[in-house]
Amino acid sequence: MATDTGGTIKEFNGTTTPIQYSNAVNLGGLTCPYFRIAAALTSPSFSIMSAGSTTVNGAPGIVIQVKLNFSSAEDPTGEVTKLNTESYVFSPQTLALIETTNTLWSDDGRMLPITHEVVFSDFRVINGIFVPFAILERIGGQVTWTLQMNSLTFNTGLTSDIFQL
Incomplete structure (x- = not known):
């Protein structure tokens, strides 16, 4: 579970471990960065x-950087x-998102930066939608x-009846 201030990991045995804010902030982008x-x-x-530009799995990509900005009062150091x-890395041929990257930080108190990547590949068209069939972190x-x-x-089995008010 991730929140605005951090998160927790729940293990199979029910115990929980905290996730620091610096690592929880980008968790939503693992498989659905849209x-x-x-x-x-x-x-x-x-x-x-x-x-x-960059190369992902041997394919060219265009890198677009997205930043959530804060005022100097909210973020005096820029951290x-x-x-x-x-x-986000997009294929110039298909415009498909082929990789996301961000920085995670070590949990050992030293806050060392660690590169976090999610790579999308093996794209196929399903019902007119270009979908990655392989995702790697x-x-x-x-x-x-x-x-x-x-x-x-x-949306297998959906009918218009379920959308009626």
Whole structure:
């Protein structure tokens, strides 16, 4: 669970471990970063800028950096803004989001920066929607999890009746 001030991880045995704010702030972007992108496009509190180009899995990408800005009174050192900065890499051929990157911070009290990446690949068209069938997360260069889908359907069995008032 993540909140505005941090979060917790609940283990299978029911115990919980706190997640510091600096690591919880970007958790929503693991598999669905589009909500943050939409918020950045509609809110004057965000700044969006081109940050060059890169290569992801051998494919070219355009880097767009998104920052949630704070006033100097709220963030006199700029550290909170740094925590709320994320980069999105888009394919120039398909415009698909192929990677997100942000910074996590060590939990050992030293607050060392650690690169956090989520890579999207194996794109397929499902009902006219370009969908990544493979998602991989790296923290500090180490793969922490992967998701490989074999099939996907959207809104199976929905009828217009359920949308009637």
